[in-house]
Amino acid sequence: MKGKAEVIIGAQWGDEGKGRIVDSLADRVDVVVRYQGGANAGHTVVVEGEKHIFHLLPSGMLYPGKTCVIGNGVVVDPEQFLSEIGELREKRKDKARLVLSEASHVVMPYHKIIDEAEEKRRSKGRKIGTTKRGIGPCYADKVNRIGIRVGDLLDPDSLRMKIIENLEIKNLLLTRIFNLPPIAFDDLMEKALDWGQQMRPYIGDGTAIVNEALDKGRGVLFEGAQGTLLDIDHGTYPFVTSSSAAAGGACIGSGIGPTRIDRVLGVAKAYCTRVGEGPFPTEELGEIGERLREAGGEYGATTGRPRRCGWLDMVALRYAVRVNGLGGIALTKLDVLTGLEQIKVCTAYEIEGRRHEILPSRLPEREDIQLHYESLKGWKEDLANCRRVEDLPPEAREYVRFIEENCKVPVVLIGVGSGREQTILCGL
Ligand code: GDP
Ligand code: IMO
Ligand code: MG
Numbered sequence: 001m002k003g004k005a006e007v008i009i010g011a012q013w014g015d016e017g018k019g020r021i022v023d024s025l026a027d028r029v030d031v032v033v034r035y036q037g038g039a040n041a042g043h044t045v046v047v048e049g050e051k052h053i054f055h056l057l058p059s060g061m062l063y064p065g066k067t068c069v070i071g072n073g074v075v076v077d078p079e080q081f082l083s084e085i086g087e088l089r090e091k092r093k094d095k096a097r098l099v100l101s102e103a104s105h106v107v108m109p110y111h112k113i114i115d116e117a118e119e120k121r122r123s124k125g126r127k128i129g130t131t132k133r134g135i136g137p138c139y140a141d142k143v144n145r146i147g148i149r150v151g152d153l154l155d156p157d158s159l160r161m162k163i164i165e166n167l168e169i170k171n172l173l174l175t176r177i178f179n180l181p182p183i184a185f186d187d188l189m190e191k192a193l194d195w196g197q198q199m200r201p202y203i204g205d206g207t208a209i210v211n212e213a214l215d216k217g218r219g220v221l222f223e224g225a226q227g228t229l230l231d232i233d234h235g236t237y238p239f240v241t242s243s244s245a246a247a248g249g250a251c252i253g254s255g256i257g258p259t260r261i262d263r264v265l266g267v268a269k270a271y272c273t274r275v276g277e278g279p280f281p282t283e284e285l286g287e288i289g290e291r292l293r294e295a296g297g298e299y300g301a302t303t304g305r306p307r308r309c310g311w312l313d314m315v316a317l318r319y320a321v322r323v324n325g326l327g328g329i330a331l332t333k334l335d336v337l338t339g340l341e342q343i344k345v346c347t348a349y350e351i352e353g354r355r356h357e358i359l360p361s362r363l364p365e366r367e368d369i370q371l372h373y374e375s376l377k378g379w380k381e382d383l384a385n386c387r388r389v390e391d392l393p394p395e396a397r398e399y400v401r402f403i404e405e406n407c408k409v410p411v412v413l414i415g416v417g418s419g420r421e422q423t424i425l426c427g428l
Contacts, residue, residue, distance in 0.1 A: 004029075004262040005220045007250045008330075010227030011266030011320035013274035014245075015300070015307065017332035017415055018267045019043025022059040022223045024413070024423050029219030031067045032060030032096070033210055035253030036243040037225030038075035038107055038138070040131040042301025046418040052088075053301050056081050057098065058223050061088060064095040067213070069206045072103035073243065073253020075138040076150055077112075078195035085202075100199060101206030102151030106192075110170040110183055111137040117178040128239055129276030131302050139242035141166070150203055153196030163189055207255030214260055222250040228266075228320040229274075236363060239278025247324040265412065266326040268317055270334045270399070273307040275300050279363050281371060282310035282346045296336040311344045311373070314406045319359035321407050328427060331403065332415035334396060335422075340378040343399060347406060348372040376402060383416040389426050 008025070010016045023045040026032050039055040046052075047062060054061065056076060058068040070076065081100070088094040111134030118137070119130050130136060141147040146166060152159050163185060171182040213220055226245035229235045234246050244252060247264045251257065271292055274280045283289065292298065292309035299306055320326065337343055349356045350370040363369070379395040386392050392400075392414075400411050412427035 005214055005222065005256065005260050007222040007224065007247050007261055007264045009224035009247050009264060009266055009324055010230075010245060011268040011317060011324070011326065011329065012227045012272055012313075013229045013280070014225075014227040015042070015273055015275065016227060016267040016269050017044075017330070018224060019045050019054055019059040020415065020418060020420070021265070021267050021330045021332070021413065022221055023047070023062065023420055025221060026060040026063050026066060029060075029066070029221045031069060031210060031213045031218060031220040032058040033069040033071050033206070033220060033222050033250075033254050034058045034074055034225065035071040035222055036073040036245060036249040037241065038133055038135050039077045039080040040133045040135045040241060040302060041225035043223075043225070044301050044418065045420070047420050049419075052093070055084060055302060057084050057088070060221065060223075061096050061098065062093055066096040067209065068096045068098050069209055069254070070098075070100045070104055071206050071210070071254035072101045073249060074101070074104045075107050075135060075142070075243075076100065076104050077107040077133065078153075078192075078199060082195070082198055098202050099204045099206055099209055100150055100202040102149065102154075102203050103206070104150050105138055105142045105147045106150055106153065106195075107134040107138045108148060108166070109188065110166070110174070111141070113174065113180065114170070114178075117174075117180060121178070127277050129278075131276075133302070136242045148192075150199065153192055154200060154203065156193060159192055159196075160189060163192065210254050210256055214256065222254060224249065228324060229316060231323075234323045236279045239276070263327040264324050265328045265330055266320050266324055266409075267330045267332060268320070269296075269312075269332050270337055271296070271312050272310045272316070273298050275303070275305050275307050279366065280308055280310060281315075281349065281363075281366060281369055282313045283308050284310045291340075292336065295339075296333055311346055312403070313346045314403070315346060315349050315356060315359050317403075318357060318407050321409050322358060326409050328412035329403070329407070329409050330413040330415070331400060331411045334399070334414050335383040335416045337378065337396075337399070338383060339380060342375045343378050344373045344375050345402065345406075346371050347374050374402075384422060386416050387424060389414070389424055392424070
């Protein structure tokens with residue numbers, strides 16, 4: 001792993017357990033980089049029974065001697081950033097050196113207000129179910145070239161111009177379209193300058209740090225947020241987030257060239273979940289869905305919303321293998337399936353008489369997709385203490401083998417509980 005660049009991405013709809021995988025692998029590298037998304041992410045890491053949920057900070061923060069970078073591709077809510085680092089510092093768990101890229105964009109208060117107002121305004125069937133963290137509006141401003149970057153917070157003159165330019169439009173939008181009060185310039189300017197001063201010790205050149213680490217032969221982990229099916233280009237548009245959650249985002253969001261990446265690891269749950277609206281073909285609305293939700297503790301780490309649950313979807317997973325160029329799968333939450341008599345896996349979709357083994361670029365309505373399932377035998381044994389593949393009951397091993405065979409990518413890590421040590425390394 002030394003001197004290598006490995007990208008960890010979500011291979012489904014987010015919440016696959018990326019944080020805990022990054023935490024498990026971080027001891028082998030020197031640098032951990034978050035490169036897209038913002039405080040919409042909730043990455044859970046459990047160490048010695050203590051739970052940490054990272055929204056903006058990379059999941060390598062708990063390791064002394066490491067460097068954690070928030071890359072240029074992340075959208076940073078300053079209040080969230082300061083409260084997260086503050087909380088960690090209070091617990092004396094801010095072990096790593098933290099660098100916040102000056103080119104990352106600032107989620108301004110108006111982004112969050114507009115996110116919520118737009119969501120409220122969307123009609124039934126058009127709602128996305130966003131996390132209301134201002135993600136979409138902030139990325140929209142970035143692409144529209146009117147965004148405010150973290151580095152701007154340190155330059156009062158340029159900041160003033162940019163806030164004036166933004167408020168001219170935002171206040172019209174707030175008052176005339178959404179019927180909401182306008183935002184006062186003085187208050188916002190004062191706040192933004194204060195954020196800049198508090199964030200100053202962390203602000204730096206993220207791209208230089210990451211590239212220099214690789215130049216020196218150091219190991220770097222790139223920590224994705226959200227998941228492939230939520231990617232702005234490759235996800236189930238428009239029911240997606242506003243950033244590149246697929247592996248390509250690691251290059252754009254941190255400033256490394258694609259040739260530097262050695263391997264992409266996809267994190268997939270042993271079943272599927274989705275939070276918010278949008279297509280989820282294998283969703284189970286009845287007893288099975290409820291059982292997976294309770295056994296897996298499937299409630300959002302950011303919003304607390306119950307996650308929609310269903311069987312593993314190989315059609316979606318093969319698609320994730322394709323668009324991310326996966327070299328391995330980290331299969332999490334295998335323990336959650338314990339006790340099920342039969343475990344179903346969706347192996348193909350049939351749409352208008354045509355069989356699809358990989359997700360097609362356009363998904364029709366759920367009722368127009370016929371799902372083909374295979375059923376595998378379940379197991380009763382508790383997996384929590386399994387540490388080697390041989391410790392798993394034969395049916396669980398067969399389930400893993402079935403996944404490998406069906407997506408033609410090795411399962412290199414298996415999660416059997418949320419604790420740092422509850423992993424089986426099988427190919428790393
Ligand atoms: P992320 O957003 O991809 O980092 O995932 P989340 O943290 O939002 O959700 C994953 C949840 O599953 C968290 O509560 C983790 O503690 C938990 N988890 C991760 N891996 C495992 C596992 O192998 N087994 C069990 N039982 N829980 C796990
Ligand atoms: P992690 O990194 C699961 C979903 C939201 C919504 C859609 C758009 O913890 O896996 P946004 O606020 O991004 O504009 O919402 O994307 N979503 C996530 N779902 N895990 C996440 O992050 C998510 N981040 C956003 O529920 O459907
Ligand atoms: Mg999450």
